[in-house]
Amino acid sequence: MKTKIAFVFFTLLAFSCNSKQEENKTNTVNNSKKEIVNDTTSTTKTADAVHYQTSVFDDPKFADRIKGDKEKLKKLSEEQLFSEMSSKSTAKLNEKQQLFFNTNSNYELLCFAKGNLFQESNNDYVFIVYDKENIKTKILLYNDKTSQYAELFKDIKVENRLENADCGSYSFGTLDYQFAIEHLIMNEDALKITPQYYLEDVPVKITDISKDDNFVLKEGCFAKNASRKNLANTLCISTSPVYSNWECLQYNKTNNTFFIFYSQAFAD
Template sequence: MKNKIAIILFTLLLISCNSKQQENKINKTDNLQKETASKIISKKNESDTVDYQISTFDNPEDADRISRQKESLKRLSEKKVFLNIHNKLIEKINEEQQSFFKKNNNYELLSVAKGSLFQEKSNDFVFTVYDKKNVKISFLFYNEKTAAYAELYKDIKVINGLKDADCDFYSFGTLDYQFADEFLVYSEDYLTKSIETYLQYTSVKITDISKAQDFALKDGCFAKNVSKTNLANTLCLATSAVYNNWECLRYDKTNNTFFIFFGQAFAD
């Protein structure tokens, strides 16, 4: 009888221990899931506070407007206008960059600039291209240090510091859209006849804007709390084919982003 009671007590104790262990496992799992969820929410909230630009070409809100622009871009490409520009510019870049465009023949080169953009004393490149596959204009970068190519908005995010600047600076569309609208779509008829004037105009620069003559810093718009002392290694993109209008970006290697920190409009 005593043996039976001992067996029963041992069985109950074993069941109790197993239940306790199972309960502890469940609690640990719940705590881990809550901790993971908390980290995910925290990370999401942190990224939500950064207002990265979406390329106008990829913004569904502007679908109708972009559709009309794409039709014009496609016509210019089909008429070999972009190819003619490409053939003129490709001769001015080194063999390594020429090889890239030969391998990626869906890109037609429309402008190019070289300089120290991602680090000091480097030979980086920025290319404006027509992407035949996606029927849009894109800005591509070559980082000499990493020997890697990247696309603006897609691989390198953009923050528009002029959006909240105290100077009422506004222009519709992201920089890729503005280039297409000002230099290509607006001039479609003229470009079809001749590309010579287009080739004479510089639409992209890597420069020190405190020393370059094209920039009227006193009359331009600076983002809030931006440093105005070191203005070298600046990427500047023209936003008008008529006026001396520019938007300038600074690269931040800590988070792999470009920050639009200066703009000027209607400056002669």
């Protein structure tokens, strides 16, 4: 009798252990599935995340590469070339904008454009300046509705949608850096001849590129899925003082960002 009772007890114990092991296996499999699902979600979010540009001037990994360029910019400024350009450009501004540059003497104004950049007022501005303190060119934006100034790339983010387009050309660096290289450093001799007139052919504009003679849309390159209908209030920056080379951005009101959607090279 004792033998039978012992047998039954051990049988029940073994069944209980097996059931517990199966439960643990099931939980492990379910948890693994959950982890896989979570990993997949995380990957999807990463893949869909928008990549915003960091100005080459502010990116530590390019510090050594652009060190010589910054030294050249500093030299041009110390030779008073930028100040001559700044005096003439500032004189063309209204009283409010003149006050801004007169009270921010660290900025030397190289060129500017006016228009409905933020889609709320025709009195918005884009300024390209040399920042003496930080030794770099900056693209400053003025929103007339909010009366605020902002630095492109730093205060207002920029997405380059041309990265996934086959535009057939490549230039190193963000637009603020490209401007410094193409219009200032590489054309130092022309700049020195008549600095006050050097940027008379304005290398920055707020325009409708479908109606502007500087743009040959059939020769240019659009980002994938970019609209080709509503092209008004487009911010365009010249990337060459010789050829009709431009990169153009549009403002996204939903998230207060800009995106580069059009470029053209050698489209004369």
